[in-house]
Amino acid sequence: MIRLQKLCKSYGERVILQDLDLHLEAGEFAFLQGRSGSGKSTLLKLLYREQTEFAGRIDIDAVPIEQIRKFELRRMMGVIFQSFELLPRKTVMENVALAGEVVGKRWGEIEPEAQRLLARVGLLDRKDVFPDQLSGGEQQRVAIVRALLNRPRILLADEPTGNLDSETAFEVMQLLKELHVEENMAMLIVTHSERLVEQFPAKTWMMEQGRVRVV
Numbered sequence: 001m002i003r004l005q006k007l008c009k010s011y012g013e014r015v016i017l018q019d020l021d022l023h024l025e026a027g028e029f030a031f032l033q034g035r036s037g038s039g040k041s042t043l044l045k046l047l048y049r050e051q052t053e054f055a056g057r058i059d060i061d062a063v064p065i066e067q068i069r070k071f072e073l074r075r076m077m078g079v080i081f082q083s084f085e086l087l088p089r090k091t092v093m094e095n096v097a098l099a100g101e102v103v104g105k106r107w108g109e110i111e112p113e114a115q116r117l118l119a120r121v122g123l124l125d126r127k128d129v130f131p132d133q134l135s136g137g138e139q140q141r142v143a144i145v146r147a148l149l150n151r152p153r154i155l156l157a158d159e160p161t162g163n164l165d166s167e168t169a170f171e172v173m174q175l176l177k178e179l180h181v182e183e184n185m186a187m188l189i190v191t192h193s194e195r196l197v198e199q200f201p202a203k204t205w206m207m208e209q210g211r212v213r214v215v
């Protein structure tokens with residue numbers, strides 16, 4: 001599904017990622033760990049193409065990432081962030097619908113899927129409220145629904161529980177694990193939390209000095 005070959009990334013003179021050879025199979029779940037500044041967000045940004053300059057190869061389903069159109073990548077890949085990144089002036093439903101609109105879906109297609117997923121995460125009754133009327137855990141659940149709306153095959157998560165208390169972090173991680181199975185999606189999840197990694201044993205990519213060790 002995702003295959004990295006001799007992937008290198010530098011910012012100016014600073015080498016951040018060095019000769020990474022890694023793969024994440026379809027439907028696989030993995031954590032990405034490493035000290036602050038070790039390059040975790042950089043790797044994710046290369047995968048969702050916020051960063052486009054690198055050396056080596058990133059293939060998705062055997063296609064070099066630079067040959068995949070942004071539009072297709074958006075359908076293939078959902079992304080969630082520590083800070084939820086919801087638009088404050090849009091309702092829950094409008095935030096979720098946006099993910100469908102940017103890939104050219106019609107409302108008739110968007111609405112049933114948005115309703116199904118909002119119901120799944122227990123937030124259908126909050127669909128008309130604004131993000132600031134929700135708790136952090138609820139906002140992250142909305143962001144998860146938005147990321148899943150186009151039925152992606154991969155979910156990338158950059159510290160998805162970093163802004164949540166430990167109990168809510170556990171609940172959100174549990175939800176992600178369940179959705180990983182139910183929606184049959186590969187997930188790569190950056191976390192600093194040793195506790196979550198212990199609570200949800202999974203393959204872990206450990207990033208150290210530009211390299212990754214799989215544990």
Ligand SMILES: Nc1ncnc2c1ncn2[C@@H]1O[C@H](COP(=O)(O)OP(=O)(O)OP(=O)(O)O)[C@@H](O)[C@H]1O
Pocket residue numbers: 011016034035036037038039040041042043
């Ligand atoms: N756009 C950029 N230009 C230059 N340097 C950058 C850029 N983005 C990140 N860096 C540097 O690259 C290094 C890796 O950053 P990155 O955000 O990938 O680390 P991280 O492992 O995600 O850290 P954290 O756990 O603190 O989020 C850091 O030293 C950072 O300062």
